[in-house]
Amino acid sequence: MKLDQLREVVAIAEFGGLRPAARQLGIAQPVLTRNLANLERELRSKIFERHTQGMLPTLFGGVVIDGARRILSEVDQLSEAILEHRGEGRRRRATTKAKRGSVVPIQREEDRADHVFIDVMFEIFRVYGRIMRAGDRMGKPVGITGSRWQILGPLQHKKATVSEIARHMGLQRQSVQRTIDVLRREGLVEMIDNPSHRRARHAVLTASGWSAIREANKVRDGWIRRTTLGIADAEFEAAYLFLRRLRKRLGDRLMP
Numbered sequence: 001m002k003l004d005q006l007r008e009v010v011a012i013a014e015f016g017g018l019r020p021a022a023r024q025l026g027i028a029q030p031v032l033t034r035n036l037a038n039l040e041r042e043l044r045s046k047i048f049e050r051h052t053q054g055m056l057p058t059l060f061g062g063v064v065i066d067g068a069r070r071i072l073s074e075v076d077q078l079s080e081a082i083l084e085h086r087g088e089g090r091r092r093r094a095t096t097k098a099k100r101g102s103v104v105p106i107q108r109e110e111d112r113a114d115h116v117f118i119d120v121m122f123e124i125f126r127v128y129g130r131i132m133r134a135g136d137r138m139g140k141p142v143g144i145t146g147s148r149w150q151i152l153g154p155l156q157h158k159k160a161t162v163s164e165i166a167r168h169m170g171l172q173r174q175s176v177q178r179t180i181d182v183l184r185r186e187g188l189v190e191m192i193d194n195p196s197h198r199r200a201r202h203a204v205l206t207a208s209g210w211s212a213i214r215e216a217n218k219v220r221d222g223w224i225r226r227t228t229l230g231i232a233d234a235e236f237e238a239a240y241l242f243l244r245r246l247r248k249r250l251g252d253r254l255m256p
Helices: 003-015 018-025 029-043 059-100 114-141 148-156 160-170 173-185 207-228 233-249
Strands: 046-050 054-058 189-194 202-205
Touching: 003 018, 003 029, 003 054, 003 059, 018 029, 029 114, 054 059, 059 114, 059 148, 059 233, 114 148, 114 207, 148 160, 148 173, 148 202, 148 207, 160 173, 173 189, 202 207
Parallel strands: none
Antiparallel strands: 046 054, 189 202
């Protein structure tokens, strides 16, 4: 995955189709189509669904697009900071030369933060893709896909509106609403009145929903034990603290 691919994905999401996105990016539509197919093949998941009204992100695609926007924003900010730093460095060298009458070599540290940050983001995408595929396999016997599990998970702890679930999971509200609609049709979730907001109703697990999630969690617990075997608790704690700090810096908010 490259920065150009992230820009292309964001453009498709913002303009709603391949043709307007290609026009905005200044590339041929067949090239953009091929690039998107290559990226979806690399991530092993669909980013967009083709509809008559345009290209709509999948649940997985919403995560990729949100992450891409954040990465591109961070890269832009980093580029500006580097330019400012270099400008300050040139001013300091000029001052040093004027004072001493000769150029003093300055050892510049190679700042790889931007590259490492992007590498971390790509690794998160890869891990996310594998977790979702594992979720599909584990939930298949009880009719739960990885994306549905993602929505049912928060409802094990409390009732929540669609917007609250989207904020809590860092997903787009529209994609969460589509999944909730499917879960309602399948009898796993129902909507109840919200005393605090007449229009934003609460989603809660039905008896069938609780049964399905309990069975899926039993399989999940065994998978967790096998997956984490040989990895120290301290590594998980360090990874959790880093990701939590990064999420807060990116502006995510937990469900109240």
